[in-house]
Amino acid sequence: MSWQRDNWRHSLARQGISTRRYWRDRFPELVKRFPGENPRITEDYVRFRQKDPKLFDKFRTKETKNGRKVILGKNKKTGEYELQSVLIPKEGELK
Secondary structure, X not given: OOHHHHHHHHHHHHOOOOHHHHHHHHOHHHOOOOOOOOOEEOOOEEEXXXXXXXXXXXXXXXXXXXXXXXXXXXXXXXXXEEEEEEEEEOOOOOO
16 A cells, blocks of 8 residues: 555544545445455545356456546356446545
8 A cells, every 4th residue: 555545544534524425425326245345445546346256257448438447357158348447537526
């Protein structure tokens, strides 16, 4: 974990904002029940897992018009690409 990311978490904590809770409250439709961090917060994005990555054998990333990214996975059983994760950029979201 980089100090910038850690610093960002602490700055939110000083404002009384729990980082994962903040993103869950902001995008409740993207929160699914998975073990571990959901959402997962990286330096540039907040990742909301929609399906377990174990279901897929290949992945593709596509950017949407609103600046979000979607991770598509090729389903091992059907061979079809399905939505695996949604990435929302952190920059500008807290304002």
